[in-house]
Amino acid sequence: NILTVCFSVGYSAVALNHVIDFKEKKQEIIKPISPSELFPSLPIVQGTSKRIKVLTRLTLVVSDPSHCNLLRSTSANIRLYDIIAVFPKTEKLFHIACTTLDVDLVCINVTEKLPFYFRRPPVNMAIDRGIYFELLYTPAIKDSTMRRYTISNAISLMQICKGKNIVISSAAERPLELRGPYDVANLGLLFGLSEGEAKAAVSTNCRATVLHGETRKSACGVVYTVKKPRKVEEEETAVPACKKAKTQA
């Protein structure tokens, strides 16, 4: 029913999240639920004639560098998720996640005061790599102390990253905790984003994250050939690997 409310409110793509926490005993990564099991036929986006996309997403709560090895393992189940997100708990892990880990989203904790301050170098490297920072808004709606932590963490992030590469998402467990896209963009104003950035945080940045996930899935090893330009009309010369992967995906 959460999904039906989503669709009626006007979202065009939804990602279902599966959280893996390493504090408990060793969990295995299970296969994601295929969306066709939930819906026999996906309804159509309001106003257009395309079907709504339902994606699957995995969130890893890491508090220890050894947990990151899971990402490098060649377990087949990880490849089935569309988007991979990581939730770092310490400053070192935040640095590792921004610079070397192969993820699409870095979640920012909104439920308690951050134990570390953001620094510019890892944040800038993450922006260059195309990794987005994610903020949740459902705790802010539920509780007043969470609201304060959310706003203070969000504003400190904005001051470092200048509002780029932000995605606002909900961790709604009930259908009434969801908010429409226009409302979520207005929440972005509270977090210190400008109006255009807030609207992008709901629309274009999310789409870019999905594309990033697709290229991560498909571009494991890319071989590109460089032709020596003999004639002027040769255009496919020396295209760098990352750009080529994106155009293929």
Next chain:
Amino acid sequence: MVRFKNRYVLCEVVSEDPRCRQCIEDRTLGLAVRDAIARVHGDYGLACCSISFTVKYLNAYTGTVLLRCRKDSYRLLCSALPFVRYLESRAQRYPCFLNTLHVGGTIRTCQKFLIQYNRTQLLRLLQNHTNEEERQCIQKSLLSCSLTEEQSQSGDEEEDDGTE
């Protein structure tokens, strides 16, 4: 020209409980919104937003609400709308949320948007329902939606023809 400029915010009340729709009233809704503004923006925000704050239009059947506020403080109002969690009336609490549809400068622009929005909603209903009678009902109402002016304001009529 010196004139007070207002912003009209069009929202829809979405809730799971069907009884919630019946208890929507302008006073309860106004109180709920003011309460949310007070919680989020404090005394300053509440004072700013309540300069010219009223509930202009309310439709209990579809849950459509039109709020008015000053142009200077409409951002405070819009950013506090996601925090409305329930409507309270006659000692009963109904959990719900407000979905912002459109922000306009005049009632007329909001009305035009609402007609278009209702038309798309009717189309969506048309797709979902397969009962023949209901389909004909819906099609008839689709073809007859129009924007007509009040006689007192001006004589001409504008018709939005819903031909598909």
